[in-house]
Amino acid sequence: MEEWSTYRIRDFLLFSEEILLEVVDAYNHDLWPWQILWLGLAVLILVLILFPNRLRLRLVFGLLAAAWAWVGFVFHLQYFLPINWAARYSAGIFLAESLLFALSGTFLDKLQPDASGPRRNLGLIIFALSAFVPMEFVFGQNISHIMVFGWGPDRTALGTIGLLLTFRQGWWTMILMLPAVIWCVLALLMYYGLS
């Protein structure tokens, strides 16, 4: 216990901010222009959520499953893993969430969209921010570091939290929200350590 108190978050990070940004740069460069597709799918998700019915919700959850699978397989395993052996575990979180969304058709009846209310509005704002606002510029990064929903892990997790807030809260929404919240906490700790 005494030994653990000597560790700082920075001691658990194997890479620097410079190298992380270089990885993001390579990810964006190598796979261009697939980002455009994910931007288009984020617009589609927003439209489907604004005018929901059973089929449209199935489609939203299918797209969420695809987004989490893409980030898990491509970002974490192909790009993040070479600089961070722990990325295999974060890939696991993303793939588990993808599986949950893929299976959500079986418990879709338990997920009811909120027709109105401040939480729904907050959820839509969070989703829009994560999908369409280039927040990277605020942190002094450049265009090669911009991530979009379904492409970057932070955007995908944050956008998912936003979307789930538009549903009536219950066990199922909480279960689906858990991996997204876990990633957001890990990402915050990582950025704190890097800074």
Place this chain on the structure above:
Amino acid sequence: MQRREFLEFIALSAASAVLASRPYHAVIAQEQPITKKIPSTGAALPVIGMGTWITFNVGTSEKLRSSRTDITREFFHRGGGLIDSSPMYGSSEAVVGHALSNLNFPKTLFSATKVWTSSEKEGREQIQESRKLWKVNVFDLLQVHNLEGWEGHLRTLFKMKEKGELRYVGVTTSHGRRHDEVEKIMRQQPLDFIQITYNMRDRAVEGRLLGLAQDRGIAVIANRPLDGGDLTRRLEGKPLPSWARDVDCQNWAQFLLKWVVSHPAITCAIPATSKIEHMRENMGASRGRMPDAAVREKMIKHLASL
């Protein structure tokens, strides 16, 4: 001016003119770096080595791998020897191997890596993997990383040493952790090296471990000699004291590193960097005059006053 002083002045001026007319790299090549002896064999090791924690974990990016090759080239060009890595450092071992093969494995290389797993069997497999990544057949030094599963790994490493598959055996710790256990191992096992954290801010090893290393004839590698860069960042913009020139320190990195490697028990320090200009500064600490005990004390007092 006396006649003798005048003649000395003329001689010094002529020497300066000759030195000034030669390219800098020629001067570096001629002046050999300061080395210290590894107690168990008497072999010489340059006092400034290179660490690879974080700085060499650049993954598969060709651009970054190439920049790390340039840093490694500069390290050897300035007389560097020991490179230290670990399987724990992500892609660092692979990046070191990439750099070394591009540089045709410089003759002064002293390869040092670690075993980092609790299982003895996995440790043996990990060593094979490290050999492949470094592209070397025999490591100069293998160390048990953070004492993880040390009993089993030391058995493996001593056997390898007996068979000529390894030159030196060591254990590592950092940040002042598990010193009691390090002391116990130093007393019980025929270690060639220990690696510990030692810098002007973290002097915990001075109490017992450094004296014991001298008594037992164990070489000491100082990790985090710049406290992970925190010390140099803290001193940025502050003027170097004029008396630092008396021990040939041109910048704070050399001030901090010379203090570390001038301790009689320290064999080598392993600062890590991702910048060529910092590598040049670091390697400058392996040349010129070194501080004695009185100057080292003065250095500590000066740092505390800032």
